[in-house]
Amino acid sequence: xxxxxxxxxxxxxxxxxxxxxxxxxxxxxxxxxxxxxxxxxxxxxxxxxxxxxxxxxxxxxxxxxxxxxxxxxxxxxxxxxxxxxxxxxxxxxxxxxxxxxxxxxxxxxxxxxxxxxxxxxxxxxxxxxxxxxxxxxxxxxxxxxxxxxxxxxxxxxxxxxxxxxxxxxxxxxxxxxxxxxxxxxxxxxxxxxxxxxxxxxxxxxxxxxxxxxxxxxxxxxxxxxxxxxxxxxxxxxxxxxxxxxxxxxxxxxxxxxxxxxxxxxxxxxxxxxxxxxxxxxxxxxxxxxxxxxxxxxxxxxxxxxxxxxxxxxxxxxxxxxxxxxxxxxxxxxxxxxxxxxxxxxxxxxxxxxxxxxxxxxxxxxxxxxxxxxxxxxxxxxxxxxxxxxxxxxxxxxxxxxxxxxxxxxxxxxxxxxxxxxxxxxxxxxxxxxxxxxxxxxxxxxxxxxxxxxxxxxxxxxxxxxxxxxxxxxxxxxxxxxxxxxxxxxxxxxxxxxxxxxxxxxxxxxxxxxxxxxxxxxxxxxxxxxxxxxx
Amino acid sequence: xxxxxxxxxxxxxxxxxxxxxxxxxxxxxxxxxxxxxxxxxxxxxxxxxxxxxxxxxxxxxxxxxxxxxxxxxxxxxxxxxxxxxxxxxxxxxxxxxxxxxxxxxxxxxxxxxxxxxxxxxxxxxxxxxxxxxxxxxxxxxxxxxxxxxxxxxxxxxxxxxxxxxxxxxxxxxxxxxxxxxxxxxxxxxxxxxxxxxxxxxxxxxxxxxxxxxxxxxxxxxxxxxxxxxxxxxxxxxxxxxxxxxxxxxxxxxxxxxxxxxxxxxxxxxxxxxxxxxxxxxxxxxxxxxxxxxxxxxxxxxxxxxxxxxxxxxxxxxxxxxxxxx
Numbered sequence: 001x002x003x004x005x006x007x008x009x010x011x012x013x014x015x016x017x018x019x020x021x022x023x024x025x026x027x028x029x030x031x032x033x034x035x036x037x038x039x040x041x042x043x044x045x046x047x048x049x050x051x052x053x054x055x056x057x058x059x060x061x062x063x064x065x066x067x068x069x070x071x072x073x074x075x076x077x078x079x080x081x082x083x084x085x086x087x088x089x090x091x092x093x094x095x096x097x098x099x100x101x102x103x104x105x106x107x108x109x110x111x112x113x114x115x116x117x118x119x120x121x122x123x124x125x126x127x128x129x130x131x132x133x134x135x136x137x138x139x140x141x142x143x144x145x146x147x148x149x150x151x152x153x154x155x156x157x158x159x160x161x162x163x164x165x166x167x168x169x170x171x172x173x174x175x176x177x178x179x180x181x182x183x184x185x186x187x188x189x190x191x192x193x194x195x196x197x198x199x200x201x202x203x204x205x206x207x208x209x210x211x212x213x214x215x216x217x218x219x220x221x222x223x224x225x226x227x228x229x230x231x232x233x234x235x236x237x238x239x240x241x242x243x244x245x246x247x248x249x250x251x252x253x254x255x256x257x258x259x260x261x262x263x264x265x266x267x268x269x270x271x272x273x274x275x276x277x278x279x280x281x282x283x284x285x286x287x288x289x290x291x292x293x294x295x296x297x298x299x300x301x302x303x304x305x306x307x308x309x310x311x312x313x314x315x316x317x318x319x320x321x322x323x324x325x326x327x328x329x330x331x332x333x334x335x336x337x338x339x340x341x342x343x344x345x346x347x348x349x350x351x352x353x354x355x356x357x358x359x360x361x362x363x364x365x366x367x368x369x370x371x372x373x374x375x376x377x378x379x380x381x382x383x384x385x386x387x388x389x390x391x392x393x394x395x396x397x398x399x400x401x402x403x404x405x406x407x408x409x410x411x412x413x414x415x416x417x418x419x420x421x422x423x424x425x426x427x428x429x430x431x432x433x434x435x436x437x438x439x440x441x442x443x444x445x446x447x448x449x450x451x452x453x454x455x456x457x458x459x460x461x462x463x464x465x466x467x468x469x470x471x472x473x474x475x476x477x478x479x480x481x482x483x484x485x486x487x488x489x490x491x492x493x494x495x496x497x498x499x500x501x502x503x504x505x506x507x508x509x510x511x512x513x514x515x516x517x518x519x520x521x522x523x524x525x526x527x528x529x530x531x532x533x534x
Numbered sequence: 535x536x537x538x539x540x541x542x543x544x545x546x547x548x549x550x551x552x553x554x555x556x557x558x559x560x561x562x563x564x565x566x567x568x569x570x571x572x573x574x575x576x577x578x579x580x581x582x583x584x585x586x587x588x589x590x591x592x593x594x595x596x597x598x599x600x601x602x603x604x605x606x607x608x609x610x611x612x613x614x615x616x617x618x619x620x621x622x623x624x625x626x627x628x629x630x631x632x633x634x635x636x637x638x639x640x641x642x643x644x645x646x647x648x649x650x651x652x653x654x655x656x657x658x659x660x661x662x663x664x665x666x667x668x669x670x671x672x673x674x675x676x677x678x679x680x681x682x683x684x685x686x687x688x689x690x691x692x693x694x695x696x697x698x699x700x701x702x703x704x705x706x707x708x709x710x711x712x713x714x715x716x717x718x719x720x721x722x723x724x725x726x727x728x729x730x731x732x733x734x735x736x737x738x739x740x741x742x743x744x745x746x747x748x749x750x751x752x753x754x755x756x757x758x759x760x761x762x763x764x765x766x767x768x769x770x771x772x773x774x775x776x777x778x779x780x781x782x783x784x785x786x787x788x789x790x791x792x793x794x795x796x797x798x799x800x801x802x803x804x805x806x807x808x809x810x811x812x813x814x815x816x817x818x819x820x821x822x823x824x825x826x827x828x829x830x831x832x833x834x835x836x837x838x839x840x841x842x843x844x845x846x847x848x849x850x851x852x853x854x855x856x857x858x859x
Contacts, residue, residue: 060640060641060642062642062644063641221813221814221816222814222815222816222817225817238789238819238820238821239816239817239818239819239820240789240817240818240819240820241820242817243817243818266821268789268820268821269789269820270820
């Protein structure tokens with residue numbers, strides 16, 4: 001039961017304990033006066049409301065406590081006390097560290113410079129009943145002889161250091177009670193426990209209780225930050241730079257080289273921030289070597305890149321620098337396909353208001369081929385190839401020279417040629433008006449760069465990382481084609497175009513890419529395209 | 535709101551507490567009839583009478599011994615040691631008696647007293663009357679150590695010191711006595727263990743105490759105007775308890791720490807704080823921890839030499855400017 005500082009009047013917030021009438025360990029009856037409280041208005045006595053043992057006193061005489069504070073604790077038995085009784089503490093100079101009901105008798109302190117004592121005489125034997133205060137044994141040092149008395153009553157259950165033997169100060173010499181059936185009356189031999197110190201009592205009251213660290217005891221040393229990357233010689237990282245590098249997963253070697261190339265010798269917080277904000281670690285701008293620096297002449301025109309160009313530049317640079325590009329191309333005969341295209345050109349224009357170009361056919365053929373070659377329809381993070389379940393083909397669209405956007409046709413493989421054609425038209429319109437929704441340029445798994453309208457023969461595009469390949473379609477024009485074989489071999493006019501692919505050689509090899517390109521060719525040349533217009 | 539000098543603030547703070555609590559008494563050399571050699575306690579004798587405001591013989595040991603006896607028996611004395619250098623004369627009380635009494639008597643004997651003392655250089659008093667010795671007190675467990683830099687802090691922190699149940703060493707800076715500042719009307723009670731951010735900044739944190747606070751502020755303005763370096767200036771105010779929370783928060787923001795100390799270089803308070811920062815805030819640091827201190831020399835009396843020895847606005851400015859770039 002807790003004894004609280006009572007309410008002392010309406011305007012009184014705290015009381016000073018002027019006198020304690022009981023000591024820790026005392027038996028207390030309900031109604032006994034425990035302590036006297038004093039305020040600037042009055043003095044009152046506080047009584048126990050329950051019987052038991054006074055086991056804890058949180059405020060000593062002279063101390064002041066707020067109304068409602070726990071002043072003391074009364075427990076059912078002295079056993080549950082956090083401390084042994086005041087009187088027994090005085091009787092036990094060697095301390096009481098025993099367990100299990102037994103009381104340890106220790107080799108006492110024998111003088112400031114004495115480390116051990118020899119038991120010269122035992123006055124009691126194991127099994128003897130011992131009363132508190134009775135002589136147990138005599139200790140002898142080179143300076144003096146002293147007798148040690150029992151501090152508790154009970155049966156001497158164990159003698160650890162026999163007559164004639166020596167032991168260091170503080171060691172256990174014998175035990176009273178416990179094991180061998182020693183029955184010690186509870187009152188006289190309270191179960192000893194290590195006294196617990198209530199440090200809160202000693203905390204200066206004026207010190208702010210929270211929000212203040214305690215530098216006078218110990219401080220919290222942070223965990224070590226290790227940077228695994230190899231840092232170039234001649235450069236050091238400040239601690240906060242290290243932490244930020246770790247937190248942001250920055251390439252420390254690259255950042256360090258950047259700073260070093262500017263003539264710096266220390267990577268500081270501002271360098272990390274610059275690196276992070278500069279469009280970041282993959283940008284070459286951050287580490288521009290001396291020979292790449294351009295000083296404009298008086299007649300030069302400086303064209304500042306717009307946002308789209310900057311993003312395009314950054315992404316393409318990153319892709320070009322990380323992915324080993326390989327270019328492969330096939331020449332495809334579009335003659336048969338063109339026949340179908342011409343058949344449906346007018347009706348398509350009538351219905352949709354736009355021309356039916358070769359592009360939607362190529363997109364359709366590519367989507368079909370991607371089903372057979374799933375590793376082309378994938379993304380690569382440097383370690384793992386993430387193969388896409390959906391086939392979402394992006395079309396690189398030129399914003400009239402102001403950069404590229406790549407709107408995405410989701411689930412391209414589920415659409416027919418007219419569907420793809422109108423999707424492309426819609427996306428191009430929106431892209432040119434900067435009205436693409438995020439869902440319309442996100443989630444691409446493969447990209448097609450269409451340069452055919454500019455009469456290019458072939459193009460080697462840069463992969464739209466983290467995708468692993470990009471297709472280029474160029475001009476489709478009439479060419480002489482050798483048809484037939486043997487005797488029937490002849491030159492006929494045909495409509496031919498080069499379809500090429502750049503792929504990331506880390507993701508797969510040339511054979512896989514070549515088979516994929518040939519699958520596209522096969523589809524374009526042999527498929528019955530009229531099925532898409534049924 | 536009134537504009538008071540630092541010295542007037544001392545008298546006002548003492549008067550505030552003596553009016554509030556009849557147990558507060560004040561004693562020291564020439565503090566009563568003469569009003570203090572620095573005129574910081576003028577008028578107290580008239581207001582509170584010779585029983586509560588007492589002149590003492592020239593004996594620092596007698597002053598502190600009497601103060602301790604009074605504190606042990608229920609009074610709350612404020613004792614003045616005219617020059618903090620002479621804490622050395624009565625160091626037994628400061629180091630062995632005041633701070634140990636509560637501990638060694640298990641809380642039965644307390645020592646609620648304040649030792650006010652004129653501290654610091656800049657007044658041409660020579661090597662034995664000019665030292666900055668707040669670090670002497672800081673190293674003793676059981677003492678609280680306060681050193682205000684402004685008149686309003688003098689009143690508020692003096693009140694907090696008087697009301698503290700344990701011994702407080704209250705360092706007034708001799709070269710600040712004549713400085714002026716706004717002091718709010720009415721009772722002012724501050725809190726020990728709280729530092730004050732006196733200038734917000736983002737590039738570096740400057741910690742200063744007492745006379746070094748106005749110098750650090752002036753250097754910070756100059757750094758902002760002439761070098762584009764935006765410094766946060768913290769008046770530490772109380773060395774024990776020490777408000778590490780405010781300091782750590784600031785260093786986490788700026789990544790750089792400068793301490794401006796009047797203590798001679800070895801074992802100045804800045805050494806203690808930088809060691810805590812080096813440990814606890816290591817990964818907030820963006821450069822070396824730098825202490826700007828008085829060199830480890832007896833302080834000269836000659837004007838020009840004393841000015842060279844103590845950290846000056848120019849020295850603070852130059853040190854920060856060169857080490858921030």
